[in-house]
Amino acid sequence: MTVGFIMLCHEALDRAAQVASHWADRGCPLVIHVDKRVSAARFERFRTALARHDNIVFSSRVACEWGTWSLVSATLRAADVMLDRFPEAKHVFMVSGTCLPLRSVADLKTYLADRPDTSFIESVTTADVSWTKGGLDSERFTLRFPFSWKRQRRLFDAYVRLQRRMGVQRRIPYGIRPHMGSQWWCLSRRALKAILEDPRRGEFERYFRRVWIPDESYFQTLVRLHPGRVESRSLTLSKFDFQGKPHIFYDDHLQLLRRSDCFVARKIWPQANRLYDTFLTDRPASATLSEPNPGKIDRIFTKATERRVRGRAGLYMASRFPPKDYESGRTCARYTVFEGFGDLFHDFPGWLQRATGVRAHGHLFAPERAEFTDDQRSYAGALSDSASLRDYNPRAFLTNLIWNTRGDRQAFLFGPRDNQRIAEFIAYDSNAEILIITGCWAVPLFKSDAPFSEVRREAARLQKIEAAHVDLLRDPHVKARVRVWSMADFVESPLEPLQSIAEETGVWQSRKLTEAPRMVDLTGFGQFLQNLKNEGMNPYMMGDFSSGDGPELEQPEIRKPYIVR
Amino acid sequence: MSILDAYKRGARRRRLYLRAIRKRRELECVRDRTQAIKTRDILVVTVLRDEIKRLPFFLKYYRDLGIRHFLMVDNGSTDGSCEYLAEQPDVSLWSTGASYRRARFGVDWVNWLARRYGLGKWILTVDVDEFFIYPFCDTRPIRALTDWLDAAEIRSFGAMMLDMYPKGAMTDVVYQPGQDPLEICSWFDAGNYMISRNWDYASLWIQGGPRARKFFAETPYRAPALNKVPLVKWGRGNVFVSSTHMLLPRGLNLVFDDRGGEKACGCLLHVKFLDAFLEKSQAEVARAEHYRGAAEYRAYADALRDDPDLWCKWSEKYINWRQLEILGLMSKGNWA
Missing domain, CATH: 3.40.50 (Rossmann fold)
Structure with a gap:
């Protein structure tokens, strides 16, 4: 019994190879998908580097583009291979080439073995998500998105506007309720198998092909159709900034990552040598299995977003200069x-x-x-x-x-x-x-x-x-x-x-x-x-003083407080 | 009106661009090691004159940040700077005897070198007395910063110039070659910077610091500008307009947020006020090759003769970038 990994690689292939070897050496089978946009030469070099592992298989390649069906398609291909080739994989863990394991493989295996029928996948209904950027949440499922957001931004926006104005609505297939969540999931073999062998898979694929960012909704939605326990959280530590870009981990995050007790972190800066050196060496399995606890890292990234969006009130500096009418408090303190x-x-x-x-x-x-x-x-x-x-x-x-x-x-x-x-x-x-x-x-x-x-x-x-x-x-x-x-x-x-x-x-x-x-x-x-x-002037601001020899003024006097013994 | 303005800016950019190409003839190559530049290298571009004492530490500082190649223009040094740089394995060196002023204070040469060798690369334009500080610079190499900027689709990175000065007269301590000048000039003004907007270039205009306080108190509008955009991902047609304060196209100047947020930014520690400064400012007044006929240097020379101490009771001693971030002189933005 073990856990299999599906790895999607786009860049930093040498680091991906390092991580893949780490898992393969410790008895975890991998199916690796390499973006078709990676040159043949680099792909070959990558493949030779991993040739010695018989539990690493490469799935057929598709060109991946962010936000499109291609990512799900790549995942499905790899998942088919995984179920087919490695019957011993009881859980399937989805990772990227820039992920890094933070805890020992033994820990992960024990953790999953204790929860054999549980799928760890963040899966939240569209009404309840807070993280979507650009105002597209439920519309991801009811509009069509034939244009690339990265390359054809204007067409993309114009087409969305047009559909909104015309009131076009796609029909969501009968029986499914759209859910969204992180694409870095870990499904039980049974759940994954149920999704892949669903008789309506063709229908769902046709539908999700035109959904916006389907890699954040395909598995997240379909996993709800099948029996099996769903833990709506990701085992992968992955935080997004205010633009929806993943936060990157560097060498100076080492202690934070170690203390987070998460199993896998994304995304790691490829030059973060100390992180790779530390986490890819064997550590003794923990005596007690602690639950992942990313709270502290969460707080740091939440603060970063806060700083970028709200900033420090009353501060005017080289990178923060709000116009004077923008802020209620123009200064920082009373x-x-x-x-x-x-x-x-x-x-x-x-x-x-x-x-x-x-x-x-x-x-x-x-x-x-x-x-x-x-x-x-x-x-x-x-x-x-x-x-x-x-x-x-x-x-x-x-x-x-x-x-x-x-x-x-x-x-x-x-x-x-x-x-x-x-x-x-x-x-x-x-x-x-x-x-x-x-x-x-x-x-x-x-x-x-x-x-x-x-x-x-x-x-x-x-x-x-x-x-x-x-x-x-x-x-x-x-x-x-x-x-x-x-x-x-x-x-x-x-x-x-x-x-x-x-x-x-x-x-x-x-x-x-x-x-x-x-x-x-x-x-x-x-x-x-x-x-x-x-002299002809009218001094009125001081109020009414009698014109005699001045007001009768007393010097203010403080009464001595009574002292009570 | 705005269309006309945009057209004028475009025309200005094209003029400066062609001017930079024309001015390349003034540069005579001394050492061309540009073959060694790799695709993802970050290049430092520097124009200098008579800086032999400062060069060893300057090169060391930027090598430690992860700079692998320097493009340097020697503007008629006579103290051996040229020979020293020619020996460095990671320096490509040009020399010129042409007028610094007529190359718009070296900017034309920088524009040319960046265009010729830096297209699609990150270009860090600094003087020999400027030390670039960015968030996490003590734990992350500069490549981490540029990778992050690339991922966030940001093309330029701002840094305010922070004038550093010693406590006591400048001539009290003699700077030794190779020494960290921040050991001597370790003080700065923490919070007397005046900011206004330059709408034409969509940039900020920052003035203040010890120079405004000491030399330009009566004529504040003449105080030197401190806003800089030293780190730029060089695109075809980019030009620095006035030193590294402003660029065209002007979108590159948007290194600040005007809706309340903080963008990530750094500081340029400006270590001008070392022992040789007085001598140098007198020489510059005579040479008159600097901005506004070196009026700035004349002000320095005059003011420093009477009272050579820039330090005051409220001066702050430099510790690290985190201190500057807490003081609100730079920001991590959403880089964590």
């Missing part, structure tokens, strides 16, 4: 923009950093330079504080900063004096949180010694910029979380919003404030606004 706070409080970033643990910068987009935290001249990722570099591509500056500081929450000040080109990008970034106290830009003007006419001009300019900015943030499509206070409202009761800000932006959970930021002295601010009005 950050907070404070507007007005820097003008209203002394050293607001310093307070924020102490109170919440976030990294708080000054005005990153200030016209003079990027004011990084702690007054640094450069920051994470060697970002320069040069204003001209930053303004050359402000979007890159911000996305770089957030990417470079992953895991460290960032906050910075912003205001109407700063470069406004970044404002729109931030507004539509779902990672941004924007907190604004409007009108605070007037505070530094109020404190400045500049001539009043200049102050008045500057006030008008800043108010216009801020009004436009607030307008932008009122757009219903804005993705940032925005909170707006007018200055008058905020100074009336600053503690409550400060507490909630500290709680929301803080990296420390539910911390009570122990220190409040020190507010600028606003005595006379109301009069200052009145002066602006008297």
Whole structure:
């Protein structure tokens, strides 16, 4: 009792010969099909290399093309020979020339001998498959595919479209329910024999000839018609990437492959000498027969596909550059923009950093330079504080900063004096949180010694910029979380919003404030606004301040927490 | 309009193609070992001048990656580079005294050699100070990469140029022939690259790194481009347009994904800033054979005289390709 192999070879014939010898030497008969497109000379060389084995037989050759009936036809020819010539083969294992056995032949024989009437073939109804590429799943069985997908792509697509439009449907032969799955199966002799000797084989062949990729559905469908246990999984470890191309194994996968406990892996890079050397030497049969466990390899390949399709959010690099409207999160992590706070409080970033643990910068987009935290001249990722570099591509500056500081929450000040080109990008970034106290830009003007006419001009300019900015943030499509206070409202009761800000932006959970930021002295601010009005300007962004001698402001004060002993 | 643009690009490609054929006359063959090239070999194409100190390690590095043949153009070296290369068993060597600038900074010669000897092959175009890094380059030879690209039907492979620099003044450590220059220049900028799109060529335009930070902070638009497509499966009619930054037909420039995914890509470690750099930049300013009348070199020479250190507190020390992948400077894409 043994297992027979059907091997389909297209390329890397020297490696195929090596693997075939390995199995033949250990008492497994093989029927090898070599693609007819392989030159006669190479085929002869291959045949002579294997001539010493009397349990290797070559089946008649057909030219194989991916996705067409030729592959099934080649398999059927080889299977006929297998059943005919090697009655001792109780299971028939379908492999390709680039497969590699990962476990000893003895292991495989014992495993199969324990399950004599079980066929290992992935076989899933079309409604339930998730792996088909290009939207063709159930249509594989109801349309006709006379054109080659590889060579005549346009004709192929056009014909599919035409059939869809005309509503053509092929009739599926009575009694069969289309199933699909990996073409690398291992059938019990009884199941294979039943398929090959089915009286309706001619009818099925005629039907499957025009099915798309029949090697993934012919045996998978027909095995369900006959008695015998079907284990819907493949004994061959074979993963496909997002384009439907098989993943390739290299020398550095050695440990992974060894630990996977799978019987056969596909596909191996022909130059992976270490893999071939390791797995083609005899290893002692395992004491306990473990089940194949490809989980870890699966995860690696799933992650690879994920990376190729989704990528790392917020990363802009040489091979990933989504347009700005493509991603919901334009940056990679959450950050907070404070507007007005820097003008209203002394050293607001310093307070924020102490109170919440976030990294708080000054005005990153200030016209003079990027004011990084702690007054640094450069920051994470060697970002320069040069204003001209930053303004050359402000979007890159911000996305770089957030990417470079992953895991460290960032906050910075912003205001109407700063470069406004970044404002729109931030507004539509779902990672941004924007907190604004409007009108605070007037505070530094109020404190400045500049001539009043200049102050008045500057006030008008800043108010216009801020009004436009607030307008932008009122757009219903804005993705940032925005909170707006007018200055008058905020100074009336600053503690409550400060507490909630500290709680929301803080990296420390539910911390009570122990220190409040020190507010600028606003005595006379109301009069200052009145002066602006008297000069014909209308300062409205800061809300309503009485024109007397300034609002009655209290310095925010933290009540000492009660200490309970 | 787009049809007109396409036509102009096509005309440009044909012009560059014919120009490359014409410029072949400037190349005089010193050693022709191209008979030894096998069908599936990957070829390195390099133009150089006075690089005798760097050549031993350069050749070793690429031989270790699995390169079996080098096509090299010596542009009037006087330090023995030509003689040294002529002795190497796997180098085919041409020499020319013609103007580097008028060969569009050597690109015409590269285009010709790639067309003549590289049709249907993978061509890796690098300078002597560029070291190609790709995912898994420590465990898989470059042939594994090109086989995978072939299987995935990808024709070109992108790599961002990563400027490497030493800590301290460049003249502090003297580079010895055969030494790994990354031992000296082991620092780089991890995250200050600025990317925009070049719609005309369907490519990205990347600037940044220490050169932008140090030499071009006031004139950022003049900072050198860092996007490169060094590894190309050469088809008839391919041409490099401007250094190895861009190619025509422009489909070859699509080495990035613009729908959120990451394509596999590598890095070119650019080890320009060794001890001889200052000397060399002064010489290049005098020679004026480089891009924009060697304005770049003038900027270097000026800036470095005052403050020779490119290193800053946030510089990152190079470890391996996995580090670059984590930092987001390169990607494995779906190659696993």
